[in-house]
Amino acid sequence: MHTKLTGMSNNAIVTTKYLLSSLNNVVEELSVGPQHRSFVSTDPEKSITTLSIGFDEREEELPQRSPSLSMCGTQDPSNIQELAETNSHNRKPHSMTPGQASLFDALLSLAKQDEDHDSSTVPSHTVTQTNLACSPIESKPDKHGNECSVSGNSKASDDVNNNFTRMISLDRNVESNTLPFILNAYAFWATQMMFDPLRVIQIGRTYVFRQYEASESARWKLKLVSDFTWAAGSSTIYDLDDLPSFTVFQTHMCQQFLAATTNYSRGTLDQPTAADIFIFGHELFSMAFKYLPLSNILSLMQLSAPIFRRACPGPQDEFVHLPSLLLQSNLSLRYFATFDILMSVIMNRPMFFRYDVAFTQDVPESKMHIQDYLGMQWFYGVPDRLVITLARMNALREDCGDCVDTATIRELELEIAGFRPVLGLSEEPSLLVSRLVVQECWRQAAYIYLYMGLCGAESIDSRVRLAQARFMELFRGVKPGRNPDVFLILPIIMLGVATHSVEEQDAIHQRMMNQPECSRRPTSGNDIIKILNEIWSRPKRLGPVVWHDLRLACLRVVGM
Numbered sequence: 001m002h003t004k005l006t007g008m009s010n011n012a013i014v015t016t017k018y019l020l021s022s023l024n025n026v027v028e029e030l031s032v033g034p035q036h037r038s039f040v041s042t043d044p045e046k047s048i049t050t051l052s053i054g055f056d057e058r059e060e061e062l063p064q065r066s067p068s069l070s071m072c073g074t075q076d077p078s079n080i081q082e083l084a085e086t087n088s089h090n091r092k093p094h095s096m097t098p099g100q101a102s103l104f105d106a107l108l109s110l111a112k113q114d115e116d117h118d119s120s121t122v123p124s125h126t127v128t129q130t131n132l133a134c135s136p137i138e139s140k141p142d143k144h145g146n147e148c149s150v151s152g153n154s155k156a157s158d159d160v161n162n163n164f165t166r167m168i169s170l171d172r173n174v175e176s177n178t179l180p181f182i183l184n185a186y187a188f189w190a191t192q193m194m195f196d197p198l199r200v201i202q203i204g205r206t207y208v209f210r211q212y213e214a215s216e217s218a219r220w221k222l223k224l225v226s227d228f229t230w231a232a233g234s235s236t237i238y239d240l241d242d243l244p245s246f247t248v249f250q251t252h253m254c255q256q257f258l259a260a261t262t263n264y265s266r267g268t269l270d271q272p273t274a275a276d277i278f279i280f281g282h283e284l285f286s287m288a289f290k291y292l293p294l295s296n297i298l299s300l301m302q303l304s305a306p307i308f309r310r311a312c313p314g315p316q317d318e319f320v321h322l323p324s325l326l327l328q329s330n331l332s333l334r335y336f337a338t339f340d341i342l343m344s345v346i347m348n349r350p351m352f353f354r355y356d357v358a359f360t361q362d363v364p365e366s367k368m369h370i371q372d373y374l375g376m377q378w379f380y381g382v383p384d385r386l387v388i389t390l391a392r393m394n395a396l397r398e399d400c401g402d403c404v405d406t407a408t409i410r411e412l413e414l415e416i417a418g419f420r421p422v423l424g425l426s427e428e429p430s431l432l433v434s435r436l437v438v439q440e441c442w443r444q445a446a447y448i449y450l451y452m453g454l455c456g457a458e459s460i461d462s463r464v465r466l467a468q469a470r471f472m473e474l475f476r477g478v479k480p481g482r483n484p485d486v487f488l489i490l491p492i493i494m495l496g497v498a499t500h501s502v503e504e505q506d507a508i509h510q511r512m513m514n515q516p517e518c519s520r521r522p523t524s525g526n527d528i529i530k531i532l533n534e535i536w537s538r539p540k541r542l543g544p545v546v547w548h549d550l551r552l553a554c555l556r557v558v559g560m
Helices: 016-024 044-049 077-084 098-113 115-119 155-163 175-193 197-214 216-234 244-262 271-278 281-291 294-311 331-347 365-369 384-400 406-418 429-454 462-477 482-488 492-497 502-513 524-536 548-557
Strands: 132-134 168-170
Touching (some): 216 244, 244 271, 244 294, 271 294, 281 524, 294 331, 384 406, 384 429, 406 429, 429 492, 492 502
Antiparallel strands (some): 132 168
């Protein structure tokens, strides 16, 4: 039995077993030692029967894992070219709030200032999309009858005519429109996928310009990204088969990761080269989380782990310093580390790497609370200070299981209680409330992880029940909608573990399934809902839920 990485097209299917076995041969050459927890078992049967040290084991029989199909691909260049040139369906963007319109206008205005960029050579690999126009339209209902809009804010449709009346026709086939189209697509992607897009407007446009100037290959990647992010940003109604550009992009990135670990001998893959290879990683991982199941996310992360470690600054024989990494301008490095930590929490599995979480004189804790701190909070809403605490908790669980000493538990309680929400800037009070709710839900999720994961408490423990009750108060106190619900997909699994009431379980299930990221199959969001259903359907004779039940549910649903 072996595992494959799944993607969008049968043309790009290839087994992950080959890819990962190739990586295992170069682990030692890349100086990524066992202490960094770079790789986990790729044997599906072994992964089910053998859990990491420090993870509790319960006497409960696990079903045989069925092989999961996947895709990451080695593809013939001619096939890539043919796939890249496939026309996507024309789409129109949805209504925008004032904040989103401001972001869009600011990004597009740059094209006028830098017309000299338009003379750059267009790569031979192109993704054609004819006469894509950016214009306001009404939200269209999805298959569940829900309105799908970029923001999920009911005010957006009312304000669109007043705040976004300019019609901009962007013919993708006109060379001078290439850069404006890319900026346009990234803007729509940001308004739908990011927690606080206005916070990174300057960084985002600088990133696009830098990559556009860097090389023909980088411009080709930008064009691929702009094609599938246009689909993600302008509508929540699309089919995976409509995104051939994502298949091409995923395949190319996987080929680069594999080539970098097989073609370079010891010491030849230097930090700048690895960082350059990894630069488009955040587009790959974020879109994969939206489109693909959790098993694919883990496989992609395992494939790219050696490149990530080489790309990180500092000595290769030491742990990555997380507070410093969150200040790095390379967004993909920050994304991988944050996602590594969060995947470990929600799936109760070891991180790919250990991280040094100590603050220093150069990177004090106070930097985590400033409005323009780089970090990753603006992407998914999880506070950066809490990410560092979660990394520490993950390491403690791997080392000590649920027997962490009382003094350390008290320190962690203070860390969780001490982080301050960062709300950003907005003229819409409802948006600020949603951001506050998301961050406070993360706080309660961290408490549940602390007591159940590191103290061995059952879900009926008074401390756990208090955190869960506070979460439900927040959850029911904010109006359902894309924001905040789409940003609760990750913490909802920790909060759901402690939810016993059938009424509350139904409320969580219904709201999350209203989001396409959870209702569409197969996606990571849908896997998370399946994991919760596994936990909620446990026989009562087994007693209250414990944290290890999350691991068992993940193995049943994800297989790894």
